[in-house]
Amino acid sequence: MSEEEILGNLRNSVLTYDLDGAKKAAEEAIKANVDPLKAIERGLAPAIREVGERFHRYEIFLPHVIIAADVMAAAMQILEAALPRDKVPKRKAIVIGTVEGDIHEIGKNVVAMMLKVAGFDVYDLGVDVKVSSFIDKAQAHGAEVIAMSSLMTTSMPNMGDLIEDLRSTNQREKFRVVVGGGPVTQGYAEKIGSDGFGRDGDEAVKVVKKLVGVQ
Numbered sequence: 001m002s003e004e005e006i007l008g009n010l011r012n013s014v015l016t017y018d019l020d021g022a023k024k025a026a027e028e029a030i031k032a033n034v035d036p037l038k039a040i041e042r043g044l045a046p047a048i049r050e051v052g053e054r055f056h057r058y059e060i061f062l063p064h065v066i067i068a069a070d071v072m073a074a075a076m077q078i079l080e081a082a083l084p085r086d087k088v089p090k091r092k093a094i095v096i097g098t099v100e101g102d103i104h105e106i107g108k109n110v111v112a113m114m115l116k117v118a119g120f121d122v123y124d125l126g127v128d129v130k131v132s133s134f135i136d137k138a139q140a141h142g143a144e145v146i147a148m149s150s151l152m153t154t155s156m157p158n159m160g161d162l163i164e165d166l167r168s169t170n171q172r173e174k175f176r177v178v179v180g181g182g183p184v185t186q187g188y189a190e191k192i193g194s195d196g197f198g199r200d201g202d203e204a205v206k207v208v209k210k211l212v213g214v215q
């Protein structure tokens, strides 16, 4: 089976809510040596976005989106196990989470996974994470980077609040802050005083490496 066919199967499995099909396609991808990251970013991610657009056009209902997200997660789990791990000589810690008021986790999970693959110690705080919790956990794990994801315009302001909180408690210099997620832009990241922004998992890894001085 060609790479294009496998990517197509991954995509279709999400679009048709086919859990078994997704697992099978993920296993086929591994067998055929398709880059697992490509399988996620080029096969699964566009499909979940298409599901979102269908939902927006009232063609499907919310439960469909939830099931499609579960299908994507199952395929991601299989693909993740096949990812090679880079060796970073001195491991750097990162905390990552989705900000308070927001339960979207797929994009955050993709980014967390890619940072792990790049060799970082990633502490995933989950979703609906309070500003205070990001900061407490970053301190507890000795993290150099705080990475925040937001998928909603309503939850985005929490990112700026965290940076403000770091400033007002004289801790801004201790952490590098990176932001991303659907509605977040480079311009918004700059406006709130974030150190970095990434459009996808690849960019997330690049910007974090640059910020902590890892090749």
Ligand code: B12
Binding pocket: 045, 048, 049, 051, 052, 053, 056, 062, 065, 066, 069, 101, 102, 103, 104, 105, 106, 107, 108, 110, 111, 147, 148, 149, 150, 151, 152, 153, 154, 178, 179, 180, 181, 182, 183, 197, 198, 199, 200, 201, 203, 204
């Ligand atoms: C799947 C989905 C859901 C699922 C989430 C399942 C899950 N387990 O995560 C469910 C069904 C639960 C859900 C619920 C809701 N959703 Co919803 N959902 C989506 C949908 C369709 C796809 C999101 C997604 O997973 N994309 C795929 C991933 C791979 O992409 P990504 O998240 O953008 O992440 C990439 C980049 O952004 C970046 N990135 C992400 N995070 C970070 C972090 C850092 C540090 C960096 C550097 C980069 C980075 O890298 C990632 C990998 O490439 C979007 C529509 C869309 N087009 O985005 C709506 C959407 C986000 N949802 C929306 C809404 C409104 C809701 C609900 C309120 C219900 C509703 N009425 O639809 C609830 C929210 C409840 C809450 N409090 O959070 C709106 C938000 C609108 C807004 N205000 O901005 C959207 C945009 C749909 C829409 N057009 O209306 N949703």
